[in-house]
Amino acid sequence: MKNAEVNRWLDFNKKRRLIEDKLDEQLAIQAHKLSLNEFYALYFLGLKDDEKLRLQELQAQVGLSQSAMSRLVVRLERPECGAIERTTCEDDKRGVYIHLTKVGEDVLKSTLPNIEPIIKENL
Template sequence: MMNWLALTKRYQKIETDLVQCLADSPYTLKDFYVLYFLGQAADHKLRLSDLQVGVGLSQSAMSRLIQRLEASGCGAIQRTACAQDKRGVYIQLTSIGEAALRDLTQQSNQALAPYFKAEISAND
């Protein structure tokens, strides 16, 4: 049990540091996760349901986050229809989102560096 508690304490500290490193950014940590998963996907797009599982949000919370990232003031992502399944929706990274992802990745790597002995590459 002590190992589990130590691990959760370390995770909370790392997460707090990540949140703080993004504090001056218009993006939250969950926003960054969305952009990150999209950036790792083929063609920088994922089905909304797959993205939701990766980020770990409820359907309603994910919908609100997507609406905010898609809004004209942000424009980091866009929705596209799934050709195979008309009910399906893809979320795709825009050029604005790609630029934001590069900046957020650099910031997060700096925040994570003290916790890992191996150097974190810009591609992580």
């Protein structure tokens, strides 16, 4: 039994996975060797004028669990990467802000030109 809506959803999902696989391949050969989720995190931070988001906001935008997001943040803030930094929210000491650093800005700027053509070609 065929269902047109389910088939459209499956086709869409297949195309999305294909694009994500191509993006992953491209990111893996870049100098910074980002994962796709790491790229997403930098990109979402770069969209903000002040280049910072609360950790929970960033987690929701990237679409990771709390523990997976914590691991991603640790990787991106390590000295060998240095793309982000954390600060405590002044209004709520339990809140954490994630900031894009100058290094993170440079990584994002150098990555985007290699990512855009893949998206354009496959949409």
